[in-house]
Amino acid sequence: MDGPMIEARNLEKRFTVRRHREGAFGAMRSLVDRGGNEVSAVKDVSFSINRGEMVGYIGPNGAGKSTTIKMLTGILVPSSGEATVAGFTPRESRKQLAQQIGVVFGQRTQLWWDLALADSLELLRHMYRVPEKRFRENLNRARELLVLDDFMHTPVRQLSLGQRMRGDLAAALLHDPKILYLDEPTIGLDIVAKARIREFLAALNRETHVTVLLTTHDLADIEQLCRRIIVIDRGQVVYDGELGALRNRFGGKRHVILDFDQDPGDAISTLAGNNLEIVDHNGPRVRVAFDRETTSTPRVLALASHHGTVRDVSIEEPAIEDVIRQMYEGPDSQHP
Amino acid sequence: MLTLRQECRIAIRIAGIRLRGQIAYPASFWMQIFSSFVIHAAEILALLAMFNRFNDMGEWTLGEVAFLHGISMTAFSIGDTIAVGLDSVPSQIREGEFDRVLIRPLSSWIQTLVSEVSLRHLGQCAQGVVILGFALSWTDIQWTLQKALFMPVIIATGVALFIALFTLVAILSFWTVNSIEVVNAFTYGGSDLAQFPLHIFDRWMRNLFLFVIPGGFTAYYPALYILGKDDPLGMTDTFRFLGPLVTAGFCLVVAWGWNQGIRHYRSTGS
Secondary structure (H helix, E strand, O other): OOOOOEEEEEEEEEEEEOOOOOHHHHHHHHHHOOOOEEEEEEEEEEEEEOOOOEEEEEOOOOOOHHHHHHHHHOOOOOOEEEEEEOOEOOOOOHHHHHOOEEEEEOOOOOOOOOOEHHHHHHHHHHHOOOOHHHHHHHHHHHHHHHOOHHHOOOEHHHOOHHHHHHHHHHHHHOOOOOEEEEEOOOOOOOHHHHHHHHHHHHHHHHHHOOEEEEEOOOHHHHHHHOOEEEEEEOOEEEEEEEHHHHHHHOOOOEEEEEEEOOOOOHHHHHHOOOOEEEEEEEOOEEEEEEOOOOOOHHHHHHHHHHHOOEEEEEEEOOOHHHHHHHHHHOOOOOOO | OOOHHHHHHHHHHHHHHHHHHHHOOHHHHHHHHHHHHHHHHHHHHHHHHHHHHOOOEOOEOHHHHHHHHHHHHHHHHHHHHHOHHHHHHHHHHHOOOHHHHOOOOOOHHHHHHOOOOOOOOHHHHHHHHHHHHHHHHHOOOOOOHHHHHHHHHHHHHHHHHHHHHHHHHHHHOOOOOOOOHHHHHHHHHHHHHOOOOHHHOOHHHHHHHHHHOOHHHHOHHHHHHHHOOOOOOOOOHHHHHOHHHHHHHHHHHHHHHHHHHHHHOOOOOO
16 A cells, blocks of 8 residues: 555544533433533644554643544544545544554453453454454464463453453454554553563564554553654644654763772762763762763763773663653743 | 445354353343243233223223234334343443444444343243234234235334334433433333323324334334224324334434434543
């Protein structure tokens, strides 16, 4: 297919927040009462995502992440603006689009609570009309990579969160979707389960070139999976570009940890001032922070070697959390 | 794009898989059906008690009223069995569960029908058939081939109308998440009304039941035809056969309403 896989053009979604009315007649009145305040959950969102991209869609709570995704899946109809996904307009061709997308909402399952995972998957096979052979192949791949065999015949309501998420992922991929929407896919999972899901997603994207749009609060997900991020705040895109470029632009200092063979003593403090900052000095270990625009790691090493023999060096990139926090709080931001 | 037939076939498959789980506990399965049968036996007892005091109801005999009871109850219970999933639409919307319906390549309405599968209302259906059997033995119907062929049409029309009414109630929950008990008057009230001869009701109620909710066209008028009775309301004889047409029109309006509801769906936060 030519052109982008996902394209959003000036998407907007307004909701009317109505007063809650009590009692049976209150319910009847809220049916006819058109009053209330309009709020825009998504004000003006435009972006374009190509086939095979894995894009992180991030922003604070209430920024409009889920609302955008719901418009791109056909769950919500935009108040204005247009979306084209896999060549379809979601609101006009909801069912055709559904055949092309897989969706995982971390907060709620797409499976049937009262059915065993195997039965849920069989239901979905009929729903998406997946050919028997293709179904077997996809099911086997999922069983192997997501390790489903232990709980294939357990009712979904009895699964642990991590098991359920793996089941949900298997379900979302049965019909070979071109696009995978992941809304908080690692929420509430332990480190091992998170790592397993991330590895699976990375391998999947590498092998099938599925396009992935991922929202998450866990920025480690983004760091490990996405080269590109789109940051949304108050219903508007505030950043769209490479993760690395974001780091450069919004600072976030790089940290270098120097392990000397012995404590360099107080003399080390003279390092500071060369666009460097001593963050921590504990025996032979010294942590130095610097701005990557003005200083480089070799220069830090060269300067440090005046104070003793450096046995080991490790570099820490600024945490994406800090970068994004800085972005919201920085001088360009409209935040108070 | 799937045709309606393909969609229905998939829905039946889904219902089958869901039923399989329930039949795994046969005792509880039959118990549900049996208790529904017993509960609805009370209705026929009430009718018998009424006729024990009065000889007729608006000049209709016990058998004739029982006939009306039989066809309405049968149609209502089949409709209820098919549409049982629609009952959960308000809670699905309130809890944001409706999202998943909209990300699947199947009609949202058909998915909703099979979102819950239960055969418990078939007990009521059995009761309806029993009453119909009594009615046929208590009345002296002059059967013709046309009448015999029209019987399944009457039941099917009634089923369609009741499903449409359940859908109508579900549609309202796209606009208000508060449960509205009042609207049950349309469904359960409609079913009760359809069990009695229309001419015993007040004029406004008759009009409501003919021209707003066309229950009169799916039970009372076809019954006049089968029983070979005159219409005390003096309407044209065409009314007796209008049921399928009027119901089709009603269903179209409800289908339009459902699509409006989907467009209006707001999901939940997160």
